[in-house]
Amino acid sequence: GNSVTQMQGQVTLSEEEFLFINCTYSTTGYPTLFWYVQYPGEGPQLLLKVTTANNKGSSRGFEATYDKGTTSFHLQKASVQESDSAVYYCVLGDLGGNYKYVFGAGTRLKVIA
Amino acid sequence: DTTVKQNPRYKLARVGKPVNLICSQTMNHDTMYWYQKKPNQAPKLLLFYYDKILNREADTFEKFQSSRPNNSFCSLYIGSAGLEYSAMYLCASSRVGNTLYFGAGTRLSVL
Numbered sequence: 001g002n003s004v005t006q007m008q009g010q011v012t013l014s015e016e017e018f019l020f021i022n023c024t025y026s027t028t029g030y031p032t033l034f035w036y037v038q039y040p041g042e043g044p045q046l047l048l049k050v051t052t053a054n055n056k057g058s059s060r061g062f063e064a065t066y067d068k069g070t071t072s073f074h075l076q077k078a079s080v081q082e083s084d085s086a087v088y089y090c091v092l093g094d095l096g097g098n099y100k101y102v103f104g105a106g107t108r109l110k111v112i113a
Numbered sequence: 114d115t116t117v118k119q120n121p122r123y124k125l126a127r128v129g130k131p132v133n134l135i136c137s138q139t140m141n142h143d144t145m146y147w148y149q150k151k152p153n154q155a156p157k158l159l160l161f162y163y164d165k166i167l168n169r170e171a172d173t174f175e176k177f178q179s180s181r182p183n184n185s186f187c188s189l190y191i192g193s194a195g196l197e198y199s200a201m202y203l204c205a206s207s208r209v210g211n212t213l214y215f216g217a218g219t220r221l222s223v224l
Contacts (some may be wrong), residue, residue: 007154023153041201043215044156082127089156095210099144099163103155 002027004092013051014112019077019108023064023090026071031067031074034091044089047075082113098107116140119204119216126198126223132191132220136204143185147179150201150218162187163209194223203204 013019025033032051036044043045048057053068062077073090090104117138136145148156149177158170162181169177170197176198178190181217203219204215 004155036213041160041217043205043217044213045215046212049212089215093213099161099209100158100197101146101205101213103148105153105155 002029002031002092002100002102004090004102004104006090007074008107009105010108010110012110012112013080016079016082017111019062019075019080019084019109020086020107021075022023023073023091023104024071024074025060025073027038027092027094027102029094030096032093032095033064034093035073035075036089036091036103037038038045038089038106044087047088048095049093062075080109080111082111085111117204117206117216118216119202119219121219122217124219124221126191126194126221128195128223129193132194132223134189134197134202134221136187136205136206136216137185137191138214140206140208141184141186141215142206142208142214144207145181146207146213147177147187147189148165148203148205149173149199150203156203159189161170162165194221196223197224 034049035047036070037047038044047060048065050057055066146161147159150156151167181187205215
């Protein structure tokens, strides 16, 4: 079946540092890949998505490339702010098949001012 | 309006008692999902409705029920709560093939 792996449980950075969150996936299909962000007291919300392999998605300074060769969808941001502190989920959507979305375990980002 | 509403936000239940959680959306989405989220774990899909068709995951098939009396409303029912059901329950909706929209969740504590 489909699966998503995020190895980093928590990342702590100072403001203006570079962010890299690792995500790899496993699938036999042609998924859409997402990054969701969850702020305290709220549900997850879409940060960005990419529907086609080898394309890049970007939003609010975050970007991720759907790399079919390495089955990766790493999230990056050049310069983080304290307001970016949240939990980030990598998500695989099997939207042409069984309509299921599979989540990674999430990475908690803490940005210190 | 891209709001998914969940009620209640917090729920306290006794072991062996039933629990009913409620979710609504006004976006006319055809698909509604329920996820269970425990600390340090990925959100786990429990079941989802595509239109009126219920799909339950094989490993939670016996534990959770759901109903969707109309397009906007979906409930999650636990017939007899156990301690292992303590978790955050997240409801989400989407137009099939598109972005998931989540509610803020219901935190269930079973004592």
